[in-house]
């Protein structure tokens with residue numbers, strides 16, 4: 493196992509300690525969340541965790557939960573979610589996030605905002621001082637609006653690329669049938685709350701990957717003396 497996967501595995505294992513019997517859990521997307529979902533299935537099937545129901549944040553997490561026989565319920569049929577557990581692409585010292593590296597941020601944000609608590613699992617390469625210095629902000633757009641949104645974002649000093657698929661000609665198509673613009677601002681993002689709102693106000697935008705004031709706790713995996721360990725940083729500010 494490479495060192496990044498070791499860091500992801502150790503946070504996925506630690507996350508399970510936050511899960512209690514009878515919880516409704518938001519099941520995140522991406523490789524770290526997938527490790528957590530696999531670990532969760534082990535705990536359920538060994539009888540250590542009982543009466544757990546999952547709410548999927550993507551086609552990926554839905555398929556994985558089905559394969560692992562984790563009971564799923566639809567987002568529309570729950571009034572609240574006890575705990576959402578998800579990965580992230582960037583985490584700043586105030587626990588503001590960029591998500592959407594897997595193009596799942598629309599449902600991820602819906603689930604996170606319906607959850608009483610959001611637990612974020614990352615390896616230490618995801619910790620940054622300022623968002624969007626190197627990782628582009630994913631913006632989901634209606635297919636026929638992408639050019640218009642791209643022009644509007646360039647007026648905000650953002651440069652963007654339509655995310656292209658691999659193993660398919662043309663763009664990535666999201667679980668909702670939309671497209672993704674990956675956006676880099678000239679000097680990164682220093683005011684995530686304003687940028688989140690401004691981008692979402694552009695006609696044709698479904699949602700962007702800024703998760704502002706949603707995260708309660710972050711678990712970080714790192715390698716110390718060749719051993720993967722977990723810590724939970726305090727939120728700045």
Ligand code: 5RP
Pocket residue numbers: 520521522523524525578579580581590591592593594595596597600
């Ligand atoms: C998907 C996400 C993922 O949580 C994020 O991209 C992190 O993925 P990984 O755990 O594979 O690094 O936001 O839309």
